[in-house]
Amino acid sequence: MSARELHFPEAIRAEVLDKPKARPRELADSLGISEGALVAAHVGHGATPLQAAPNDLIPAVCGLGEVMALTRNESAVHEKIGVYDNFHAGDHASMVLTENIDLRMFPKHWVHAFAVEKQVDGATRRSIQVFDAAGDAVHKVILRDGSDVDAWHKLLRELEGPEAAPAFAEREPVEGPKGDAAKADILRQEWAKMTDTHQFLRLTSKLKMNRLGAYRIAGAPFAEALEPSALDTALRAIAEDEAPIMLFVGNRGCIQIHSGPIFELMPMGPWQNVMDPGFNLHLRADHVAEVWLVEKPTKRGPALSIEAFDAQGMLILQCFGQRKEGIEDNTARFRAIAETLPSLAAEEVLA
Known part of the structure; x- marks a missing residue:
């Protein structure tokens, strides 16, 4: 499939259906798009855009009960199970401070967010996925069997965002070692x-x-x-x-x-x-x-x-x-x- 064809959400969704077991990040890389663009292609098809700012989003996440928190970079994935609570808002940096969920969040990079519902083995898997301006994953919240689904639906009603077709920027290169x-x-x-x-x-x-x-x-x-x-x-x-x-x-x-x-x-x-x-x-x-x-x-x-x-x-x-x-x-x-x-x-x- 050409890069031009992959500008169309239906073409991206077809690729996902064709490779149901592929990991989203790896599939996005193979298609030459960001993971955020992969998720955005499913708006109206299991994905709902959300307000991305942590000062809006995290207080609602605190009501979901036990979930998995996931933060990653290119080389490491960190997953913790717990309840979001003790949220400290801030314009430059925000925090969640509990025994199990311990986060430092930098709001300027919380640019795009989606609530995602996906059928897996006959069950609905729900997650909140946050991406930076380039569409690289910043943070994910994955609901578990005991999570509060009513609070999930409330979050969707109150925080649904306006952007159905977000624009993603070019990825900034990694800054190499800089010394003097x-x-x-x-x-x-x-x-x-x-x-x-x-x-x-x-x-x-x-x-x-x-x-x-x-x-x-x-x-x-x-x-x-x-x-x-x-x-x-x-x-x-x-x-x-x-x-x-x-x-x-x-x-x-x-x-x-x-x-x-x-x-x-x-x-x-x-x-x-x-x-x-x-x-x-x-x-x-x-x-x-x-x-x-x-x-x-x-x-x-x-x-x-x-x-x-x-x-x-x-x-x-x-x-x-x-x-x-x-x-x-x-x-x-x-x-x-x-x-x-x-x-x-x-x-x-x-x-």
């Missing part, structure tokens, strides 16, 4: 003064660097390059030790966090999978090109993280030791694992 070796001393001096991990991105922005670029020039004791295989080694050790962690997966519009131990690792082909009750992680291990062990000072003590990037310099995931109030040295087990991971030889570190 001439500012290395300033970077290290300011890094040492930090009192909160959130100050790091403000620091790199001020110095006209980005996260990976800063890691590459900071050096010990701030950032240490590890073997790319170190991420898988770390996940296996964390699962074996049942060490409490915080595992972040995100994209431009949403970051989703798992807090607690992980237990069951199930590798399958290029995927490394965490398959635990209430939490699944699907990681393309073959996409991991760089892994860094990073330490940032905070008022509560050093925050140590393992961070993985793909070949383009996109952040795949971050893993920290989980801090708990009232428990001294709660991150010690994570640190013990992290500090035994294999380092990359100095001559192999990219500058």
Whole structure:
């Protein structure tokens, strides 16, 4: 089918019907369109456009009961089961803060949203799917058997949006590592003064660097390059030790966090999978090109993280030791694992 023909929604729907078991993201890629465009082609055929702003959408999601929250990027998919609650609205950033559903949302990237109903094995599968301007998935909410269907229909009535045929922009390229070796001393001096991990991105922005670029020039004791295989080694050790962690997966519009131990690792082909009750992680291990062990000072003590990037310099995931109030040295087990991971030889570190 030609690219011109795929401008027509009926042609896209025909492709979906022809490949019923294809994953939407993979099918969209094979057709040369975005996943958002794939979903938009089904408006009136199982998809309903919604108001996308999280300040409007998430309070309604809080009424759905138990659901699955899904956030992904090109290399990792993070799935958590729980109830949306404790929503904090904001123009720049919004949050959901519960024991199981822990999200940081950036509203400017919540551009298109759809409620989707699809028949699967004789049952209706319902989801809310949010996309950025280019049609890349930002966040999804998948209803479960015990979800409140009445609240679902109320959400559709109150938040149905006007756009039946949205326009999708060109995808912005991934920003590769950006550093400035001439500012290395300033970077290290300011890094040492930090009192909160959130100050790091403000620091790199001020110095006209980005996260990976800063890691590459900071050096010990701030950032240490590890073997790319170190991420898988770390996940296996964390699962074996049942060490409490915080595992972040995100994209431009949403970051989703798992807090607690992980237990069951199930590798399958290029995927490394965490398959635990209430939490699944699907990681393309073959996409991991760089892994860094990073330490940032905070008022509560050093925050140590393992961070993985793909070949383009996109952040795949971050893993920290989980801090708990009232428990001294709660991150010690994570640190013990992290500090035994294999380092990359100095001559192999990219500058």
